[in-house]
Amino acid sequence: MNIKDYGWDEHFNREWNQRSAEGMFPGRIIADYGQMMRAVTDSGEILVNRPVKKMDNELQLAVGDWIALEHAEETQSVCVRAVLARKTKFSRAAAGIEVKEQIIAANVDTVFLIQSLNRDFNMKRLERYLIAAWESGAVPVIVLTKADCCDNVADKMASVYNTAPGVEVHAISCITGEGIDEIKKYFMHGKTVALLGSSGVGKSTLVNTLAGKELLKTQEIREDDSRGRHTTTHRELLLLPQGGLVLDTPGMRALSLWEADAGMEVLFGDIEELVKLCRFYDCQHQNEPGCAVRNALDTNKLEMSRWESWLKLQKELAHLEAKKEGKLRQKEKQWGKQIAKFQKEFYKGRV
Ligand SMILES: Nc1nc2c(ncn2[C@@H]2O[C@H](COP(=O)(O)OP(=O)(O)OP(=O)(O)O)[C@@H](O)[C@H]2O)c(=O)[nH]1
Ligand SMILES: [Mg+2]
Numbered sequence: 001m002n003i004k005d006y007g008w009d010e011h012f013n014r015e016w017n018q019r020s021a022e023g024m025f026p027g028r029i030i031a032d033y034g035q036m037m038r039a040v041t042d043s044g045e046i047l048v049n050r051p052v053k054k055m056d057n058e059l060q061l062a063v064g065d066w067i068a069l070e071h072a073e074e075t076q077s078v079c080v081r082a083v084l085a086r087k088t089k090f091s092r093a094a095a096g097i098e099v100k101e102q103i104i105a106a107n108v109d110t111v112f113l114i115q116s117l118n119r120d121f122n123m124k125r126l127e128r129y130l131i132a133a134w135e136s137g138a139v140p141v142i143v144l145t146k147a148d149c150c151d152n153v154a155d156k157m158a159s160v161y162n163t164a165p166g167v168e169v170h171a172i173s174c175i176t177g178e179g180i181d182e183i184k185k186y187f188m189h190g191k192t193v194a195l196l197g198s199s200g201v202g203k204s205t206l207v208n209t210l211a212g213k214e215l216l217k218t219q220e221i222r223e224d225d226s227r228g229r230h231t232t233t234h235r236e237l238l239l240l241p242q243g244g245l246v247l248d249t250p251g252m253r254a255l256s257l258w259e260a261d262a263g264m265e266v267l268f269g270d271i272e273e274l275v276k277l278c279r280f281y282d283c284q285h286q287n288e289p290g291c292a293v294r295n296a297l298d299t300n301k302l303e304m305s306r307w308e309s310w311l312k313l314q315k316e317l318a319h320l321e322a323k324k325e326g327k328l329r330q331k332e333k334q335w336g337k338q339i340a341k342f343q344k345e346f347y348k349g350r351v
């Protein structure tokens with residue numbers, strides 16, 4: 001076993017020199033089972049416990065992370081001591097009421113944003129994935145699966161090019177083999193590709209096709225509503241026989257954005273420039289005079305569907321920001337209470 005096959009490079013070497021101590025050894029998390037995680041090290045694979053949350057500084061770990069491990073005498077097990085600074089991370093807002101980041105994949109070089117050409121095809125969803133992908137620091141590539149089930153591949157490719165100018169798009173089929181050779185170029189020694197998309201689009205099937213053998217379980221989509229069955233239940237990083245790493249993930253029901261500034265800039269930079277040109281600084285872009293947006297819409301310089309996407313995303317992001325701020329204030333309040341309690345006890349002890 002050589003950790004260089006798993007992506008260890010100069011960046012992590014430097015990180016290691018700063019973050020590690022005598023007795024520690026490096027590992028990369030290759031599977032996440034919740035409480036337990038599997039890591040690969042120079043001397044093989046091991047199971048490690050997810051570290052216990054200390055206060056609020058939760059050490060959030062994700063598949064793809066490089067960690068510093070150590071044999072702990074006290075528990076007779078291997079413990080995670082540190083996580084090395086990530087090169088990239090793909091996140092979303094965790095489901096539930098709490099405002100929390102969920103890291104889906106760490107240290108990924110390329111993200112395949114996967115949709116199937118038959119039933120799953122949806123441009124609005126693709127926009128969301130693109131924003132999160134640009135935000136992650138990894139390079140997005142759009143992969144459209146099940147080309148064998150679609151008779152207007154060219155039309156669909158055209159609408160994707162329109163939504164995602166400058167992003168590479170591939171139509172593939174794991175049944176006929178169409179497009180598979182073209183996507184092999186992303187799987188290079190030590191490089192990681194994450195597969196993201198809804199359940200049933202064929203992520204695990206693609207891993208098996210690339211590996212040339214059945215590494216992962218796959219399952220037919222449901223007949224009644226043509227949705228996937230959520231066959232993959234945990235994230236897993238696999239080393240392909242020909243080299244290169246692939247990270248399979250469970251199908252996502254929704255991708256709620258967590259951070260979006262950089263991603264919005266890439267996808268909607270032109271709209272962000274446009275709104276600055278409106279005559280009124282608080283223009284609502286309804287029917288105010290000198291509204292640059294209305295003008296662009298009327299002259300077909302801006303597509304209505306893109307404008308609607310932008311508006312919807314802006315609203316969602318404003319809501320997210322407000323929730324994040326609320327959480328911050330709540331934390332400050334708790335902190336204030338703790339200080340007050342401490343002061344009270346301190347003075348009580350003195351008098
Ligand atoms: N016709 C056709 N079917 C495909 C293709 N790729 C995958 N499938 C089928 O789609 C179904 C779902 O595939 P999976 O690989 O399990 O999908 P997944 O994205 O991993 O789904 P989750 O693990 O639930 O997220 C299976 O029945 C596959 O055989 C393809 O290129 N063409
Ligand atoms: Mg799967």
Ligand SMILES: [Zn+2]
Pocket residue numbers: 275278279283284285286288290291292293294
């Ligand atoms: Zn305006």
